[in-house]
Amino acid sequence: MIDFELPEFIKNQNQLIQMVAEQAMRPYSRDLDEHEHERPQAFVEMTWPFAQQMVKRDLKGLEIALNGRTGQNGNGAAKSAPTKPNYAILSLIMMIEQLSWGDAGQYLCLPHPMLGGAAIQSAGTPEQQIRFFKRFTEGEPKWGAMAITEAGAGSDNSSMRTTAVLDPDSNEWILNGEKIFITSGGLALEESDGVCVVWATVDPKAGRAGIKSFVVEGHTPGVTIAKAEHKLGIRASDTVTLHFDNARIPYENLLGSAEVRQKGAGTKGFKGAMKTFDSSRPAVAASAMGIARAALEFTQEKLAEEGIAVDYTKGTHELTAVERDLMEMEARHKGAWLLTLRAAAQMAHGQSNRLEASMCKFRAGEAVTWITQKAVELLGPMGYSREWLVEKWMRDAKINDIYEGTRQINQLIVARAILEYTRRELK
Amino acid sequence: MLADAIARYANERVRKVFRDAEEDSVIPTDVVKAGWEIGILPTGIPEAYGGFGEYSAITGALAAEGFAWGDLAVTLNLMVPNLVAIPLMLAGTEAQKGAYLPQFCDEAMPRMTAALTEPRIQFNPYKLKTTASLAGESYELNGTKTAVPLADNAKFILVYANEDGQTQGFLVPMDAEGLEIGKRNKLMGINALPTFTIALTGCQVPVENKLGGADGIDFGLILAHSRVALGAMAVGVARAGYEYAREYAKERVQFGEPIAHRQSIAFMLAEMATDVDETRLLVWEAAWLLDKGKDAARETAVMKRHIDEMVVRTADRAVQILGGYGYIREYPVELWLRNARGFATFDGLAIV
Ligand SMILES: Cc1cc2nc3c(=O)[nH]c(=O)nc-3n(C[C@H](O)[C@H](O)[C@H](O)COP(=O)(O)OP(=O)(O)OC[C@H]3O[C@@H](n4cnc5c(N)ncnc54)[C@H](O)[C@@H]3O)c2cc1C
Numbered sequence: 001m002i003d004f005e006l007p008e009f010i011k012n013q014n015q016l017i018q019m020v021a022e023q024a025m026r027p028y029s030r031d032l033d034e035h036e037h038e039r040p041q042a043f044v045e046m047t048w049p050f051a052q053q054m055v056k057r058d059l060k061g062l063e064i065a066l067n068g069r070t071g072q073n074g075n076g077a078a079k080s081a082p083t084k085p086n087y088a089i090l091s092l093i094m095m096i097e098q099l100s101w102g103d104a105g106q107y108l109c110l111p112h113p114m115l116g117g118a119a120i121q122s123a124g125t126p127e128q129q130i131r132f133f134k135r136f137t138e139g140e141p142k143w144g145a146m147a148i149t150e151a152g153a154g155s156d157n158s159s160m161r162t163t164a165v166l167d168p169d170s171n172e173w174i175l176n177g178e179k180i181f182i183t184s185g186g187l188a189l190e191e192s193d194g195v196c197v198v199w200a201t202v203d204p205k206a207g208r209a210g211i212k213s214f215v216v217e218g219h220t221p222g223v224t225i226a227k228a229e230h231k232l233g234i235r236a237s238d239t240v241t242l243h244f245d246n247a248r249i250p251y252e253n254l255l256g257s258a259e260v261r262q263k264g265a266g267t268k269g270f271k272g273a274m275k276t277f278d279s280s281r282p283a284v285a286a287s288a289m290g291i292a293r294a295a296l297e298f299t300q301e302k303l304a305e306e307g308i309a310v311d312y313t314k315g316t317h318e319l320t321a322v323e324r325d326l327m328e329m330e331a332r333h334k335g336a337w338l339l340t341l342r343a344a345a346q347m348a349h350g351q352s353n354r355l356e357a358s359m360c361k362f363r364a365g366e367a368v369t370w371i372t373q374k375a376v377e378l379l380g381p382m383g384y385s386r387e388w389l390v391e392k393w394m395r396d397a398k399i400n401d402i403y404e405g406t407r408q409i410n411q412l413i414v415a416r417a418i419l420e421y422t423r424r425e426l427k
Numbered sequence: 428m429l430a431d432a433i434a435r436y437a438n439e440r441v442r443k444v445f446r447d448a449e450e451d452s453v454i455p456t457d458v459v460k461a462g463w464e465i466g467i468l469p470t471g472i473p474e475a476y477g478g479f480g481e482y483s484a485i486t487g488a489l490a491a492e493g494f495a496w497g498d499l500a501v502t503l504n505l506m507v508p509n510l511v512a513i514p515l516m517l518a519g520t521e522a523q524k525g526a527y528l529p530q531f532c533d534e535a536m537p538r539m540t541a542a543l544t545e546p547r548i549q550f551n552p553y554k555l556k557t558t559a560s561l562a563g564e565s566y567e568l569n570g571t572k573t574a575v576p577l578a579d580n581a582k583f584i585l586v587y588a589n590e591d592g593q594t595q596g597f598l599v600p601m602d603a604e605g606l607e608i609g610k611r612n613k614l615m616g617i618n619a620l621p622t623f624t625i626a627l628t629g630c631q632v633p634v635e636n637k638l639g640g641a642d643g644i645d646f647g648l649i650l651a652h653s654r655v656a657l658g659a660m661a662v663g664v665a666r667a668g669y670e671y672a673r674e675y676a677k678e679r680v681q682f683g684e685p686i687a688h689r690q691s692i693a694f695m696l697a698e699m700a701t702d703v704d705e706t707r708l709l710v711w712e713a714a715w716l717l718d719k720g721k722d723a724a725r726e727t728a729v730m731k732r733h734i735d736e737m738v739v740r741t742a743d744r745a746v747q748i749l750g751g752y753g754y755i756r757e758y759p760v761e762l763w764l765r766n767a768r769g770f771a772t773f774d775g776l777a778i779v
Contacts, residue, residue, distance in 0.1 A: 002485050004715050312728040313647070315551025316771070324732075331709070331733030334726075338708035339701070359701045408694070415693035418700050419677060426693050 004341075010091050017095055020046055021102025026389075029103045032236040033392050037228055039187075040106040040236050048141045051112040055136040058088070062133075066126045085348040089279065093286045093344040097337075100290025104396045105236030107287060108183055109143070111192075112136060115183065116144030116215075118280045119197040123213055123255040123272035131252075132195050132215055142218070143187035145196040147179035147242055148273060155409050157199070158208045158270060162244060164200040166258070171251045173214055175200055175244040178226070181403075185240040186225045193218035196242070197255070199273055206260045208270040215253040222247030233395030274354075279347060281357040281404050285340040285364035288400035292333045292368040295375040295393045300326065302379060322378060329371050336360065336367040355417040362410035365401035372397040430489050432465050437497025445498035448619035449762055454501055459536065462494070462505040468512055469532040476528035482516055484652060484714035487779025488659035492707070495663030499766040500619035502660055506777050507576045510541035511585045513652055513778045514596055518644035522635070527583075527598075541585035541596075542572035542625060543775030552587070552594060552650055552774050557627060559588035559595060559637075566590075566597055566637060568605070568630040574776060578608050578623040585638065586627065587646070587775070594646035596638035605630030616765030647724040649778070651717060654727035656779040658710040661738040661770045662703060668745035668763045669699040676748050686748070695744045702741055706734045714779075735771040742767035 024046040032040055099107040113120065113136055120132050135142055153160040162177025177200065179185070188194035196216045203210035216223060227241040256272050303309065303322070310323045319327075339360035346353035372394035376383040383390050401407050416426050440458050448454045467490045472478025487509075494502035512531045515524055530537050545556055557570025568588050578584060584599045584606070599606055609624040638644050673696050676687035686692045709730045716723040742764040746753035753760045 002711050002715060004712050312725045313551075313553040315549060315554065317549045318551065327729045327732055330729045334712070334729070335705040335709050335733070338712060339705050342704075342708060356704075359704060362697075363701050363705060408690075411694045411697040412690070414697040414700060415690075418673060418696060419687050419693060421687070421693075425688055426690070427688075 004338075006094070007087055007090070010087065010094050013091055014094060014098055016050075017098040020050075021098055025099070025102030025106050028106070029236075029389055029392065030386070032103075032106065033233075036230060036235040037238075038236075039191075039238075040103075040109050043103075043106045044109060044111055044141050048111045051110055051141075052137045054092075054112065055133050059130060059133055059137065061088075062126050062129055066130075085345075086350070087348055089282075089347045090341075090344050093282060093340065096283055096286040097290040097293070100287040101294045102290075103236065104287055104291050104393075104399075105234035107290075108234060108237035109187065111141035111143055113144035113195065115146040115276070115280055115283075116188065116195050116197045118283070119146050119213060119273070119276045120195070120215065120255060122275040122279070124215075128215075128252070128255065135193055135195075140192065142192040142194040143184045144194055145182055145184040145188040146276070147182045147185065147196055147198045149179060149181050151178065151180055155406060157273070158211065160199060160201060160211065161204070162198070162200040163204065164202050164212060164214055164254075166202070166251070167248070170248070172248045173251065173254065175214065175216070175222070175247040175249065177244050179242040179244075181229065182240050182242050183403075184238050185242050186228065186238045189216065189218050189220070189223055189242070190225050191218075198242075198244070202258065203260045209260050211270040211273070212258070213255045213272055214249055215255065216244075216247065216249055217253070220247055220249060232398060233392065234399050277404065278353055278357045281361035281410070282340055282343040282347070282353075284400055284404040285336065285343070285360040288364040288368040288397065289333065289337045289340055291393050291397045291400075292336070292364075292371045295368075295372045295390055295397075296329050296333055298388075298390060299329070299375040299378055302382070325374055325378060329374055332367040333371060336364040339363055355414060358405070358410040358413040358417075361404060362407045362414070365407050365410075368397040369401050429465070429467070429470070429486070430493055433467075433490055433493035434496075436462060436465060437493055441494075441497030441501050445501060445619070446756075446759065446762070448498070448500065449616075450756075452618045452621070454504055454619045458501065459504055462501065463536045464534075467505075468508055472512065472516070472528055472532055476524055477532040478528070479532075482513075484655050484717040484779055485711060488655055488710050488714045491656050491659035491777065491779050492663040492666070492710075495660035496667045497663075498619070499660060499664055499769075500617040502663070503576060503617060503777055504620050506656070506779070507540050508537045509656070509778050510576075510775075511537075511539040511583065511598075514541070514585060514638060514644070514649050517648055517652065518596070518639040520640040523598075523638065523640075538577070538580055538582045539585070540575060540577050540581045540583075541587070541775065542575040542578070543587045544572060544574040544772070546571055546573040546624060550772070553646070555587060555589040555594055557586070557588040559590040559597060559632075561590075561634070564634055566632045566634065568597060568599065568627040568632060570627050571624065572627070573624045574612055574614070574622045574773075575625050576620055576622045576776065578625055579611070579621065584625070586632075588627075590643070593643065595643045596646075596649075597632045598636040598638065599627075599630065599632050600636075603630055603632060614769070616762065616767075616769050648717075648722070650774065651713070651723045651727040653775050653778040654731040655710060655714045655717060655723075656777040657770055657773050658706065658713070658727070658730055658734045659779065660777060661734045661767070662707045662710060664763055664767055664770075665699070665706070665738045665741040666703045668742045668760055668767075669696070669703055671760060672696065672699070672745040672748040679749075692748060695748060699741050699744055702737050706730075706737050709733065731770075731774075738767040738770055739764070 024042045164173045188196045201210040224243045226243040229239040343356040343360045469478045470480040471482040607626045612622045745760040
């Protein structure tokens with residue numbers, strides 16, 4: 001059945017988040033943009049109770065799944081076929097969109113497992129999930145992060161060099177290496193008892209098969225923040241270089257299996273990372289769409305004040321260039337948003353969405369980049385001025401074209417899927 | 428099920444004849460008959476009027492995409508009766524529905540068509556140059572219409588005209604005084620579909636033939652439904668081009684490997700696939716709004732303009748991916764490019 005209606009509880013949730021966006025984000029946007037590396041305190045304070053509730057809900061689901069579980073299937077949460085759609089993902093996507101409408105940089109500072117959580121959910125056992133998520137339901141605010149990227153391993157993240165070696169005496173993994181551009185890395189590991197999922201190889205000769213993910217907990221000795229980046233946009237977001245110098249973590253912090261070449265397991269560890277993207281890409285797309293909506297609404301509003309509004313009944317020759325631009329902005333925004341909702345709905349229904357996740361991600365990144373650049377153009381000198389937030393939104397927007405796989409990498413994934421090609425056939 | 432039947436028909440019947448139909452400017456009657464017999468329109472007409480179903484723009488959109496993947500001219504031809512039936516359902520008075528709708532549920536395809544487009548550069552369906560003015564017990568229509576499908580064989584033509592600045596519809600019987608069917612049009616594409624220019628010179632139409640009675644119609648709603656139909660057909664044409672180019676690119680070997688192994692080709696295909704999916708969602712959302720009784724004039728205007736560009740871009744990329752062969756009429760993609768460009772001017776030529 002084709003239905004675009006959102007469940008009632010999501011509509012209610014939207015109203016609450018709208019309030020957060022308007023009261024705890026927008027008023028601080030400019031200041032945080034101009035004072036890079038300052039933390040969005042109002043936002044964190046206001047959202048911490050709410051974020052705790054979200055994680056509590058996830059944990060409750062996990063506990064039920066764990067108690068009701070019959071066979072031991074070791075990997076992944078409740079595997080039994082869901083009877084009704086899991087709306088949690090849809091509600092998350094809506095929340096991300098709305099928070100990013102408020103401010104995309106601040107949104108990334110949500111005290112929540114975030115991307116790290118997505119990784120733990122896709123590769124961790126229910127027991128691990130409970131252990132790592134519990135801290136997000138109590139005490140002081142905490143953050144989650146995920147570290148894949150290295151200086152020599154960006155788009156080609158399988159060429160990563162960070163190593164994890166098992167010390168048989170202490171039964172601990174010893175991490176060595178450097179990760180760069182890690183969102184909320186400092187918040188998760190230095191400023192709170194959060195978690196950061198770090199991808200490293202247990203066998204550099206094994207290629208993809210040797211890559212595993214490990215949960216590094218806040219304040220782990222041997223982990224240092226080597227650098228905080230200065231960026232084009234999302235300046236409220238913490239982007240750091242993580243240095244691992246013989247950082248020791250418990251054996252049980254490995255997500256998934258330690259085996260490099262299990263029978264039939266293939267490149268399972270690395271696939272865990274890729275599986276994370278099935279949910280994180282729609283999340284990034286949703287964030288992009290929040291910025292796009294902010295820019296679109298603002299542009300429409302400001303132009304309307306000038307007496308410029310689209311007349312949707314005009315013929316081709318009557319439409320002004322501005323009206324055409326505004327219509328195309330609307331179309332691209334709606335189109336990318338619907339692709340995003342589709343990828344999320346597939347997850348809610350337990351369907352595989354690798355292709356669609358990449359589709360929505362590259363299209364949303366492309367759309368928000370174009371829409372915000374248009375918005376600055378259409379608002380003239382005021383659009384370019386730092387008095388208004390549009391120019392900031394344009395700077396914020398661009399990251400969505402880059403992280404969680406660049407536009408090109410996601411196109412590559414789509415292309416391979418539709419052509420049924422391997423990595424070798426389509427490089 | 429309906430979608431399967433349409434896909435089978437498009438693949439097994441339409442795709443066998445569409446090139447010859449275009450070259451010869453005629454669609455084999457058995458193909459049209461088989462398409463009509465799938466029964467899309469009667470399933471959308473309520474039982475009270477002789478049909479067996481409930482109207483849904485979403486179903487219409489699904490059907491339109493499926494047919495148009497086969498061929499656009501055949502699709503437009505099959506859906507000509509919709510041009511009258513759907514506006515009747517959306518805006519007709521009880522008397523008009525009772526009088527006309529049962530005729531659309533016959534086994535034979537009803538001979539009804541509609542005339543919206545006018546032969547001028549600055550055509551805008553909201554600001555027609557064809558006029559209607561009330562004089563006593565009848566309306567007088569004056570103006571010229573073009574791209575009127577199957578006009579030569581019609582019993583009635585639903586003519587849209589400008590009455591006091593509003594677009595209104597008038598059911599004009601073929602024998603009406605002052606109606607003249609002119610030349611068959613020669614177009615850039617969709618040549619298998621016979622379309623005509625018609626002239627209305629002091630053409631008299633009884634008042635009861637005004638669609639919607641004295642109050643008339645909300646033309647924006649009819650146009651919105653037309654844009655959903657055309658949007659869906661454009662998605663069908665784009666998908667045809669995308670799929671053909673994708674399979675071709677996997678077969679065609681240059682520099683020792685299939686051209687699809689190159690990113691410049693593969694990325695075009697990825698964009699084409701995404702464009703098709705994205706625009707289909709836009710069409711479905713608009714159709715869904717219409718089915719819920721919402722006003723979607725704005726959404727459909729935005730969607731249509733966006734899709735008009737998408738379908739040309741996609742068809743163009745298909746030609747590009749086939750290289751020189753794409754330019755040759757033995758291959759279908761050049762026809763899809765010609766057909767694709769038409770969507771920007773096809774307002775009112777299809778409706779679901
Ligand atoms: C603000 C910010 C936050 C980030 N947060 C995180 C985080 O939390 N965790 C994390 O692990 N990483 C994070 N990243 C890293 C981000 O995911 C990478 O920067 C991104 O994947 C691209 O890698 P790269 O910068 O090395 O670019 P490169 O891989 O060097 O790419 C350069 C260009 O080449 C193109 N290219 C590369 N390979 C191909 C190919 N095969 N075909 C076609 N084109 C290709 C790319 O599309 C791009 O245009 C973050 C980055 C930034 C800027």
